[in-house]
Every structure is written in structure tokens, then in C-alpha cells.
Amino acid sequence: MKAVRLEAVGGITLRDVDMPDIGADELLVRIEACGVCGTDRHLFHGEFPCTPPVTPGHEFSGLVEAIGKSVSGFAIGDRVTGDPNIACGRCARCHAGQVNLCSNLRAIGIHRDGGFAEYLALPQKQAFVLPAGLDPMHGAFCEPLGCCLHGVDLAGIKPGSSVVVLGGGVIGLLTVQLARLAGATTIILSTRQASRRALAEDLGATMTIDPTTPDVID
Ligand SMILES: [Zn+2]
Ligand SMILES: [Zn+2]
Structure with missing residues (x-):
């Protein structure tokens, strides 16, 4: 598949990469729309911590094309968007309910591959089903x-x-x-x-x- 890769600070390339492998609790999402955020620009300029090489893009929507074997509540063909910020659920911040301040936060499009690609692996706990008739562009605005x-x-x-x-x-x-x-x-x-x-x-x-x-x- 094609993906836009941040290879290193200051270096971004469109190239062919392997399809993402989905875990048991993940959805394979075919990306329909993905926003370009100010954060993506900061990643490119090295002004925001990230771990290149990585595929940026954390404002996305798309269609579920495959589901892992432990997934429930999602079906192939669902239009979904995602919360990019994956909290650990174990640290003091998470236990206090401040998951946005998680000490072990891993974000889609920053620490793991995001939506500037044809496909994305999305953990089911980060996914939200959108109305089937919603314009995918509007879906990408959810984040x-x-x-x-x-x-x-x-x-x-x-x-x-x-x-x-x-x-x-x-x-x-x-x-x-x-x-x-x-x-x-x-x-x-x-x-x-x-x-x-x-x-x-x-x-x-x-x-x-x-x-x-x-x-x-x-
Ligand atoms: Zn953003
Ligand atoms: Zn945490």
C-alpha cells in the first residue's frame, strides 16, 4: 500500500510499505479521509516528540475492512473514526481519570502509524462508529x-x-x-x-x- 512516511525530522516521502498486521483487538481501516494537523507540521520540523520512521495522520475516517478475532461491536463495512491517544490504563494519571495526561501515552500518527496511508490498524477501544451516510471528510474532523x-x-x-x-x-x-x-x-x-x-x-x-x-x- 502507499503511505506518506516521516522518515526522520525534515524528511517526508510517499512510498510503498507493507499492509499493517492487525492484532486480535484491532480493526483494519481503509482510510477515506485524513486531516493535516498543525501537530504534523511540528513533527516534520522536530518541534514535537515522536519516533520516526512513522506514518503521521491522527484525524482520520475510513471503512472497516477486516477485524481481529477478539473484536466485538464492529462489523466489516462500518465507517469509523478514532481517538488517536492510546492511554496505558495503569499509571497514576490514568487511575485518576486523566487519561489525556497518561505517562505512557502512545498516539496514532505520532508513536505508531497513522492515517496518511491507504490502511490503518486501529485498536477497537480507540474506534467509534460513524453514521453510515456521514461524509468521510466530516468524519476526519471528529478529533x-x-x-x-x-x-x-x-x-x-x-x-x-x-x-x-x-x-x-x-x-x-x-x-x-x-x-x-x-x-x-x-x-x-x-x-x-x-x-x-x-x-x-x-x-x-x-x-x-x-x-x-x-x-x-x-
Ligand atoms: Zn491534531
Ligand atoms: Zn497511563
Whole structure:
């Protein structure tokens, strides 16, 4: 199969690799869509710890094409996405319920092969079935959307809230939409690109600003 491999920091190549072997509790997923995250750029530049050679890509969706012998609750043909962060379940952080802070965290697309490939081995405990009719592109947005949803929850955005979102990339634009769904009535997005400011206004920002203008605080 074809895969985009991060061979080393600064070196990324599209090449043929072996199909992944799936374990007893894993799904073989044929990738339909995979997002490019800011983290992937950090991996390429050596700004985020990872273990190359590895196939990046942690925002993916695809179809289950084979299942390991211990898998239950998934069927061949299911459209799935995945939580890329595999917690150990044994460390003090995991026992405290803070699985995102697991001391032995292994992430799909960072420490083990991810979705910049035709196929991915996905542990069943990391997999989520998507509605069969969901656009695979939207399925690939589940992981960044989950991060934004957590941020909106932490920020306590409620009906009537005023919100400022700094940055108009994928995360910023998703946050604008979630803030609107949470009932915020003033949503200001700050980003340099005019096209992203226009998109943010289409998506629910009540005002956008260019942070390079001198009157930002006003
Ligand atoms: Zn990401
Ligand atoms: Zn742990």
C-alpha cells in the first residue's frame, strides 16, 4: 500500500510499505479521509516528540475492512473514526481519570502509524462508529472537533457569553461554530487572512478583526 512516511525530522516521502498486521483487538481501516494537523507540521520540523520512521495522520475516517478475532461491536463495512491517544490504563494519571495526561501515552500518527496511508490498524477501544451516510471528510474532523468541544466546555461558554477566538485555522473556525451552538451572542475572531475572516463571518462570528491593525484593543 502507499503511505506518506516521516522518515526522520525534515524528511517526508510517499512510498510503498507493507499492509499493517492487525492484532486480535484491532480493526483494519481503509482510510477515506485524513486531516493535516498543525501537530504534523511540528513533527516534520522536530518541534514535537515522536519516533520516526512513522506514518503521521491522527484525524482520520475510513471503512472497516477486516477485524481481529477478539473484536466485538464492529462489523466489516462500518465507517469509523478514532481517538488517536492510546492511554496505558495503569499509571497514576490514568487511575485518576486523566487519561489525556497518561505517562505512557502512545498516539496514532505520532508513536505508531497513522492515517496518511491507504490502511490503518486501529485498536477497537480507540474506534467509534460513524453514521453510515456521514461524509468521510466530516468524519476526519471528529478529533479536532473533540479538542474544540473540550475547550468550549473549559471556557464555560453559555447562552449570552461574549467570546474572542484567537486564530482562524481549523481549530479557530470550529470553535466559532461551537461557541455559536453554545449560545454565545458576541463572537469575535482575530486572524490575519482576509479569506478566513470572511469564512468565520459565514460560520457565525459576529465580528472579525485583523490582529496586525493598530487598534485591536479598541
Ligand atoms: Zn491534531
Ligand atoms: Zn497511563
